[in-house]
Amino acid sequence: MPLKPRIEAAIANAIRMGQAGSAPPRLASALDYAVSPGGARIRPTICLSVAMACGDGKPAVADAAATAIELIHCASLVHDDMPCFDNADVRRGKPSVHRAYGEPLALLAGDSLIIMAFEVLARAAAQDPARAIDLIRILGESSGMPGGICAGQGWESESKIDLRAYHRAKTGALFTAATRMGAAAAGEEPDAWTELGARIGEAFQVADDLRDALYDEATLGKPAHQDEINGRPNAVSELGVRGAIRRLEDILSGAISSIPSCPGEAMLCDMVRKTAERLTPVLPAHHHA
Amino acid sequence: MPLKPRIEAAIANAIRMGQAGSAPPRLASALDYAVSPGGARIRPTICLSVAMACGDGKPAVADAAATAIELIHCASLVHDDMPCFDNADVRRGKPSVHRAYGEPLALLAGDSLIIMAFEVLARAAAQDPARAIDLIRILGESSGMPGGICAGQGWESESKIDLRAYHRAKTGALFTAATRMGAAAAGEEPDAWTELGARIGEAFQVADDLRDALYDEATLGKPAHQDEINGRPNAVSELGVRGAIRRLEDILSGAISSIPSCPGEAMLCDMVRKTAERLTPVLPAHHHA
Numbered sequence: 001m002p003l004k005p006r007i008e009a010a011i012a013n014a015i016r017m018g019q020a021g022s023a024p025p026r027l028a029s030a031l032d033y034a035v036s037p038g039g040a041r042i043r044p045t046i047c048l049s050v051a052m053a054c055g056d057g058k059p060a061v062a063d064a065a066a067t068a069i070e071l072i073h074c075a076s077l078v079h080d081d082m083p084c085f086d087n088a089d090v091r092r093g094k095p096s097v098h099r100a101y102g103e104p105l106a107l108l109a110g111d112s113l114i115i116m117a118f119e120v121l122a123r124a125a126a127q128d129p130a131r132a133i134d135l136i137r138i139l140g141e142s143s144g145m146p147g148g149i150c151a152g153q154g155w156e157s158e159s160k161i162d163l164r165a166y167h168r169a170k171t172g173a174l175f176t177a178a179t180r181m182g183a184a185a186a187g188e189e190p191d192a193w194t195e196l197g198a199r200i201g202e203a204f205q206v207a208d209d210l211r212d213a214l215y216d217e218a219t220l221g222k223p224a225h226q227d228e229i230n231g232r233p234n235a236v237s238e239l240g241v242r243g244a245i246r247r248l249e250d251i252l253s254g255a256i257s258s259i260p261s262c263p264g265e266a267m268l269c270d271m272v273r274k275t276a277e278r279l280t281p282v283l284p285a286h287h288h289a
Numbered sequence: 290m291p292l293k294p295r296i297e298a299a300i301a302n303a304i305r306m307g308q309a310g311s312a313p314p315r316l317a318s319a320l321d322y323a324v325s326p327g328g329a330r331i332r333p334t335i336c337l338s339v340a341m342a343c344g345d346g347k348p349a350v351a352d353a354a355a356t357a358i359e360l361i362h363c364a365s366l367v368h369d370d371m372p373c374f375d376n377a378d379v380r381r382g383k384p385s386v387h388r389a390y391g392e393p394l395a396l397l398a399g400d401s402l403i404i405m406a407f408e409v410l411a412r413a414a415a416q417d418p419a420r421a422i423d424l425i426r427i428l429g430e431s432s433g434m435p436g437g438i439c440a441g442q443g444w445e446s447e448s449k450i451d452l453r454a455y456h457r458a459k460t461g462a463l464f465t466a467a468t469r470m471g472a473a474a475a476g477e478e479p480d481a482w483t484e485l486g487a488r489i490g491e492a493f494q495v496a497d498d499l500r501d502a503l504y505d506e507a508t509l510g511k512p513a514h515q516d517e518i519n520g521r522p523n524a525v526s527e528l529g530v531r532g533a534i535r536r537l538e539d540i541l542s543g544a545i546s547s548i549p550s551c552p553g554e555a556m557l558c559d560m561v562r563k564t565a566e567r568l569t570p571v572l573p574a575h576h577h578a
Contacts, residue, residue, distance in 0.1 A: 023435030027443030031434060079400065084392035095540040100444050103373035107396070108439050111368065114400060115433030118407040122429060125422040132422060133414040140411060144404030145320060146312030150397050154316030157394050165311040 007044045010063040011035055011070055014120050020160030022053035022236060025244040030101045030109040036094055040278065043178045044070045046200060049271045050182025050193060057186055058131070065135050065181040068117040072143050073174055075113035078106055080153065086226055093221040109111075114143070116124040127182030134184045142177035149173050156232065159280055164247045168198070168203060192260040199255035200275060206248045209235040296333045299352040300324055303409050307401060319390045319398040320405075324363045325380040326381060329567065332467045333359045336558045339471025339482060340554030346475055347420070353413035354403040354424050354470040361432050362463055364402035367395055370441065375446060375515055403432070409561055415447050423473045431466035445521065452522055452549030458489070481549040488544035489564060492516060495537045496568040498524040541565040 015035060019028035033106065043260035045064035051062035080094040081088040082103060087200035088096050118136060125132035142148045152170025155161050179197030213236040217224045227234040235244045255272050259265055304324060308317035333355035340351035351573040370377040370385040371392060377385050387395035407425060415419035431437045441459025444450050468486030469479035498516065506513050516523040524533040544561050548554055 018434040020449055021435050022445035023440055024447050024451075024454075027434065034511070056410055075400075079396055082396070084396060090421065103444065105443065107368055107371070107373060108443050108446075111364075111403060112439040112443075114403050115429055115437065115439065118425060119429035119433060122422055122425040129418050129422055130566040133411055133418055136407060136411040136425065140404055144408060145307040145316065145401040146310050148402065150313040150406070151316065152315035154394065154401075155399050156398075157315055157391065158313050162311055162313075165313075194311055283530035 001049050003045055004038075006063065007041050007048065007066055007070070008038055009039075009173070010067040011044075014067050014071065014116055016248060017119075018116050024100060027105055027108055028113065029104045030097055034109050034113060035071070035077050035095050035101060039092060041070060042204070042275070043073055043174055046175065046178040046275075047182040047185070047266075049268055050179050050196075051186045053259075053262045053268045054183055054186035054188045055263055057181075058127050060127050060145070061124045061131050061135070062185040063181065064120045064132075065185040068120045068135065068139055069178055069181060071113045071117040071120065072139065072149070072177075075110040075117070076149050076153070076174075078110040078113070081222075082106055086223065086230075088223050088226075090217065091222050108124065108205060117143075128187075131184060134190070135181050136166065136179055138180050138184060138190060142173040142180075147173065158229075161233070166233070167202070170200050171205040171208070172201035176202065176229045188262075195258040196255055196260075196272075199251050199258060200272065202278070203248055203251040203255065203279060206244055206251065208279060210244050210248075213237070216242070223227070248279065249276075252279075292334055292422045293327075293330065293490075295352065296330050296355055296359070297327055299356045300327070300333075301358065303356050303405055307324075315390060316394055316397055316401065319386055319394045320401060322352050323361070323367050323386050323402060325396050325570065328381060330359060331493070331564070332362055332463055335464065335467040335486070335560070335564075336471040336474070338553075338557055339468050339485075340475045341546075342557045343475035343477045344552055349416050350424075351474040352419050353409045353421075354474040357409045357424065358426055358463060358467055358470060360402045360406040360409065361428065361438070361466075364399040365388070365438050367399040367402070370511075371395055374442070375512065375519075377512050377515075380511050405553045406432075417476075418530075420476060420546060422475060423479070424470050427466055427469050427473060427479060431462040431469075434523070436462065452466040452524070455522070456491070460494040460497070461487050461490035464493065467556065477551075484546055485549075485561075487565050488540050488547060489561065492537055492540040492544065492565070492568060493527050495524045495533055495540065499530065499533050499537075502526070504522065517541055520541070537568065538565075541568075 015032050018031050047066040049063055056062055077091060078097045080086055082090055082098050089099050090096060095110055121132055121135045145151050147169050149170060150164055155166040174193050176197035181192040183193040183203055184190045211220060212227050214226055239247055256269050259268050304320050307320050321531040336355040336358055337351055345351055360370050367386045369375055370380055378388050379385060386398055403453050410421050410424045435442050440458060441455055444455040465483050465486035466484040473479045501516050504513055528536055545558050546559050
């Protein structure tokens with residue numbers, strides 16, 4: 001099965017299980033709303049690509065890993081969009097969850113998606129308990145405190161920010177989770193895969209900084225210039241547009257050379273190059289900006 | 290070790306691990322603030338009591354179960370206190386987390402505590418992977434959608450409320466989690482323990498309704514008359530004060546007779562009776578109110 005429909009089917013299946021039985025209907029509907037439309041599904045794509053490069057011996061476990069990462073990512077978007085953070089009215093080109101369903105259901109939808117991510121992994125224990133536990137451990141580390149995306153977001157409430165810890169946790173953690181969990185789902189030692197995830201995460205952060213600085217809300221599908229407005233660190237303000245683009249290219253070559261030797265090495269290099277293309281073609285038009 | 294210090298030590302240990310390394314300091318501090326002071330720790334006490342009644346063969350697994358339940362409970366209090374829900378300024382006799390740390394850190398502290406609960410259980414896999422997976426599955430069911438405490442809270446955003454599903458999920462789910470996880474942590478089949486948890490949960494709900502209706506903020510350590518203010522269903526408005534007290538006594542006898550045969554049966558009956566005493570002596574002074 002090609003990656004995209006495989007990912008969408010796994011996510012839809014998880015959401016359906018959260019909507020079963022006597023679920024409150026509006027919250028059930030908000031769960032679905034929060035994870036769609038899918039877009040690039042970049043983290044689960046990376047996760048499944050790594051699992052496939054490692055042989056993908058237990059595809060149901062890899063599907064669970066990919067789904068869990070995306071659910072956590074969607075949960076973080078729902079909570080980050082809320083008025084006390086970015087106060088974003090728009091996400092994925094439609095009203096953000098709290099605009100569509102109200103703040104109480106947005107808060108609960110985020111909480112429910114976080115819990116659902118761990119439930120999806122616990123169900124994968126039917127295929128392989130040891131791998132399920134490894135995946136739960138990695139997902140926890142990457143999501144919570146002291147070093148996951150909650151920690152990353154938490155740095156924004158500090159008066160003195162540890163920039164390295166901030167970027168590593170805020171954006172990097174779910175990308176390293178993606179490569180590590182892809183490897184762990186296929187029964188490989190995850191540590192060898194941390195660097196690939198970290199580099200893709202850095203590239204993504206720089207690309208996001210470029211988009212935030214250069215694009216408007218209509219193009220982004222979400223409010224623009226948020227870093228500037230909120231006084232957050234941004235690669236464009238540090239390096240300029242050209243410097244940030246050079247940085248992006250360097251990071252992606254580093255990502256490719258970090259790929260551990262595995263059956264699907266060539267395919268993975270291709271995936272990283274495609275990720276790079278998806279990130280960079282948006283830039284030339286604004287290259288001189 | 291007596292229950293209370295055993296529970297506090299296990300919770301403190303989990304929080305410390307979430308504050309380690311390069312954690313953002315204010316969020317790290319908010320985690321600790323959100324789980325203290327301990328109070329009765331009623332859910333972990335029930336969980337450990339059941340585990341002990343079943344032999345408590347792997348105490349570290351039981352500690353993990355008790356801690357995970359309390360972390361989820363504390364997370365739900367932090368989120369429920371936020372302005373978009375109860376907008377409570379006071380909790381445990383001190384400012385609620387969002388009043389002390391601001392809304393962004395309250396939201397993140399709740400998220401981090403949810404994730405931490407699953408991490409604590411994943412670590413217990415070192416002692417017993419199969420039990421850890423069972424515990425993760427039960428905690429997920431009891432916390433998220435479609436039937437956990439998120440679902441319970443979600444019912445408050447519906448125009449037509451399914452009262453049975455609402456109470457079962459909102460208050461009942463973490464009490465059934467407590468008895469079920471106590472049994473699972475000790476290697477027993479959890480299903481036989483569901484009814485005990487459900488009945489304790491019902492009793493607790495009725496007692497809470499009585500307190501909410503009869504007490505003031507200073508006595509409660511949190512805002513009073515919230516059910517009335519928010520138009521939420523309440524046993525006192527349905528049955529009157531005397532009726533609600535009779536109901537409470539009936540439920541607790543039912544709880545005692547539901548206890549499965551086990552080595553610590555007598556001790557458990559005693560625990561339920563003590564719970565009943567903790568719930569009922571607060572009533573007589575207001576019995577005629």
